[in-house]
Amino acid sequence: MKIYPAIDLKDGQVVRLRQGQLEKATVYATDPTEVAAAFEAKGAEHLHVVDLNGAFVGKPVNDRAIERIAQNVGLQIQVGGGVRTLERIEQLLGIGVSRVILGTVAVKNPQLVAEAVQRYGDRIVVGIDAQNGMVAVEGWAEKTSLKAEELGQAMREIGVSEVIFTDIARDGMLSGANIESTVRMAEKTGLNVIASGGISSLEDLSRLKFEAARGISIAGAIIGKALYEGNLTLEQALAVVGRKKDVD
Secondary structure (H helix, E strand, O other): OEEEEEEEEEOOEEEEEEOOEEEEEEEEEOOHHHHHHHHHHOOOOEEEEEEHHHHHHOOOOOHHHHHHHHHHOOOEEEEEOOOOOHHHHHHHHHOOOOEEEEOHHHHHOHHHHHHHHHHHHHHEEEEEEEEOOEEEEOOOOEEEEEEHHHHHHHHHHOOOOEEEEEEHHHOOOOOOOOHHHHHHHHHHHOOEEEEEOOOOOHHHHHHHHHHHHOOOOEEEEEEOHHHHOOOOOHHHHHHHOOOOOOOO
């Protein structure tokens, strides 16, 4: 099980939102590269980056920040937010990103996801964001009538192997992860699932690790606000899931 510390970018700064609302952004740092380097120094091997401007307007404005992170740290970086075309995927992979997250396009243009998977394989991961079990898109601003598990099943059928499942109601609220829905997504779809949204304690991670140990395909956890607010440390998180490595 992998730990993905999260960097959400808005206008080049590191922020966290509450329930995906752009107007409720808290700025935590002005230099994303410094934040990423600090995560790496504490033992991280992976990084989750979201271009919030891209997610809300569909146009990237944080590429310089993303490229600087990729050039200055040795982390495996996955990036999402407003990725709508194969050209954009190619662009991100070209600046040093390891994996690209497709969200809205998985609902609105699944054929593009199929083409992306055919071309890039497991460098493509799909983000499934849900509120009360129903998928939301366009930076969570648009609710759909599609059940999260149904989207997961459809993605598996076109070759996707891993998804990030986010419970919007819990994101940035430090209210605890929705373990039950995350497990259900894994069980009903057969996909590898990265848990996201509301992870606030080592107990959340222990529960996810327990589910993974009993054969549920929980592939990792994304931790954002809990790290920035000091609810837990990255070293503690890595130790819980057994990925702690020696840090100079």
